[in-house]
Each structure stands twice: as C-alpha cells, then as structure tokens.
Amino acid sequence: MxxxxxxxxxxxxxxxxxxxxxxxxxxxxxxxxxxxxxxxxxxxxxxxxxxxxxxxxxxxxxxxxxxxxxxxxxxxxxxxxTTDWMSENGKKKLREYGIAPPENEVDKSVLFAKPTIVPCPKCNSQDTKMISQFGSTACKAHYQCNHCLEPFDYFKCLR
Amino acid sequence: MNTKNQLYNYILEIADDSLILGQRLSEWCGHGPILEEDIALTNIALDFIGQANNLYEYAATLSENKITPDQLAFLRVDNDFKNALLVEQPNRDFAYTLARQFYFDAFRKLFFEKLIDSKDEQLSAIAEKSLKETKYHLKHSSEWIIRLGDGTEESHNRIQTAIDFLWKYTNELFEDNQAYTEILDLELGISVSALKSTWLEYVHSILTEATLTIPNSPFSQTGGRKGIHTEHLGYLLAEMQYMQRAYPNSTW
The missing domain is CATH 3.30.300.130 (Fe-S cluster assembly (FSCA))
Structure with missing residues (x-):
C-alpha cells in the first residue's frame, strides 16, 4: 500500500x-x-x-x-x-553549493535603495555588492564578494 | 458576443501585450550594451513570454474551437493581434527600449494590482503570479530612466528623445474597450481608464528625478486594440512565426 x-x-x-x-x-x-x-x-x-x-x-x-x-x-x-516556502534544509544546501539563499527581504520597493545585505557563501563576509538584479536564471541575482572577490549567485527573495 | 467570448478576447489582449513585448526584448539577446543588461533584458523577456503562455493556455480552454497556445502565438496574422501599439515599437537603441519598458511596466504593475480582484479565479491567479515579477521589472526600468536622464549629456538627450517619441503610444493603454462592457460589469476584468491618474503621477515623479522634461503633447496614436497596427508588427511576426509557417506543425 x-x-x-x-x-x-x-x-x-x-x-x-x-x-x-x-x-x-x-x-x-x-x-x-x-x-x-x-x-x-x-x-x-x-x-x-x-x-x-x-x-x-x-x-x-x-x-x-x-x-x-x-x-x-x-x-x-x-x-x-514565494521563497518563504523553501525549506531550512534547502537553504543550507544552497549555501554549501555556493549560492546565497534568500534573505527575508524583498529588494524591489525603493529605487536605488541599498541592496539587501547578502553574506558571501564562500567566506561569509557581509561586505558584498550586487552586480545585477538579474542573474543566470530568473530566480537569481548576481553578486560579488568584496572580501574574497568571489562572484556568486543570490537566490532572490520573492514575495 | 456572449460573456465567454468576451472573456476569451479580453485575455488574448493581455496575452498579446506580454508576448509581443517579450519577443521585442528577446531581440537583445547577445546584443546588450553590457553582459549584465543582456542577461537582465532576456530574463525579463522570459517572464513576459511565461505570462503570455499562462494566459494563452487559459484562453484556449475558453475557446469554442479546439485551439492550442502555440497556434494562438504562431498562426494568427497581424490583424488578429490586439496588443497595444507601444509594445510592438522597435528596440532602436537602449534608450528607446528602456523608455518603452518604463511606460509599460508602470502600467502593468497597476493593472495586475487591480486584476488580482477579478472574480475570475484563474485570471486572478495569473495576475497574482505576474505582479511579483512585474515589481522587479519596474524597479529595473525606473532606475535606468533616472540613471540615463541624470547621467551624461549624451545619455540625457537620448533618453529624452525616446521618452518624447513614445509618449503618443501611452494613451492607448488607458482606453476602455467598449467590447468588454460585460466583463467589466461582472468584475471579471478591470477599467484601465481608472488607472491613468496614478500612472501619470508615478511617471512624473520618476521623470522629474531623472531631470527629464515631461512630455505634454496631446496627440495620441491608437489602433492596436482593434487590430490596426504600425508597420513594425508585421516584421516582428514574420521572424517569430517563420518556423511554424515554413514547417507547419513541426516539433522538436
């Protein structure tokens, strides 16, 4: 059964x-x-x-x-x-894979607002910058770490 | 026309706006001014084509003839398309592309925000889904208007030219179509004329921040909703539909 x-x-x-x-x-x-x-x-x-x-x-x-x-x-x-439906386990797997998981903030309300702080999935530094709101797939944005210089994908928050 | 027929045509109109603008944006693939923008414009194109697909799929279920979403996209001629003239305007340069996108995104956000209240469950679901993406699109195009307007003398002049040129196609977005009175009465669709003042307010605020002059020409060019298009749509369809026209029913 x-x-x-x-x-x-x-x-x-x-x-x-x-x-x-x-x-x-x-x-x-x-x-x-x-x-x-x-x-x-x-x-x-x-x-x-x-x-x-x-x-x-x-x-x-x-x-x-x-x-x-x-x-x-x-x-x-x-x-x-919505990205709220992603499991905690899923977020952990993403980070280990090198993709920053969604932060609890939608970066779309204010023009030129400071982009969401996304920690680098490689070195965990908070000093990162958004390169483009649109990344390799519709669900990701493109970021770079200012500390270790690693470019990485951010799974952007969708609500 | 009965209600089901009206709803079918109403949905096609929304879908055609999405498909034609999606196709226009996809022309930037491999030609973006910088890699990030190339990716952004094609990402947005994909969202539009996805919206069109959802809408065509739904419309197909309402049609009295057995019809598929692909047939709606690839086997209709220009007069059958009911998209607004704005979305079929050619890309010309990056400024024209962004001005067109800005005008349309600002409209689309207001449109979906209201369409969520549609008494038609599926239309409301499509609006809810599409709105989330549209907010990202509007942020992207608004920021570029400000960046170009408040940028160099060259970028300022070029975005001003594009903003002025495309202005005449914006009024059509806010014309209520008499053919859909029943759809509006039943609260399945929404009145677009009611969105205009909010749209104007938003557009003014961004153009002002971009140090651009707000166009005030009262002349407006319409016809798309009746199937009377500018010459540009024919060329777009010729390219988009080529494969199905040359090799009917081909799949891959």
Missing part, C-alpha cells in the same frame, strides 16, 4: 534541473500530494511565470513515481510561489 508519505520521500529524489543540489520539495514547488485509490495526483507550482524547467520537472516526477503508482501531475498558479 503506497502512502502519501512514501510519495513525498520519493519526490525528495527529484531535483531542480537548474539547481541540482535542491530537490523540488526543498524548493517548495510541490504543493500537494493526493492518493485516490490507484491514482496519485501531484500538484506543483512554477517559481516564475516563464520558468523553463517546469516541463522537465513534470517528466521527472512521472519517471520517478510511475514504477510505484499511476501518477498525474497538475500545475497551479495560486497561491503564487
């Missing part, structure tokens, strides 16, 4: 194709798992409207779960994804 707990554990093995260190559960994009008799329904939500990874993630879920149970994947837009 497959339980939703088994399904959640299996989904822990499905990683985000653009940030392979994170599972889709860490990222908070799995919104619901339901089992109705022989059918499992997994509901996911995109991080950004244009996230190109959604189709791959859907395929990965089907590949992972189909040996266990008949599965369908649904996509929902509301409530809209």
């Amino acid at each position: 497959v339980t939703t707990k088994n399904i959640w554990e299996s989904l822990e093995k499905v990683s985000d194709p653009e940030i392979p260190v994170l599972s889709i559960v860490d990222l908070g994009i799995v919104r619901n798992v339901e089992i109705d008799k022989e059918l499992c329904t997994v509901t996911i939500t995109p991080t950004y409207s244009g996230c190109p990874a959604m189709h791959t993630i859907e395929q990965e879920i089907l590949t992972t779960l189909s040996p266990i149970i008949k599965t369908e994947v649904k996509s929902t837009l509301s409530p809209a994804w």
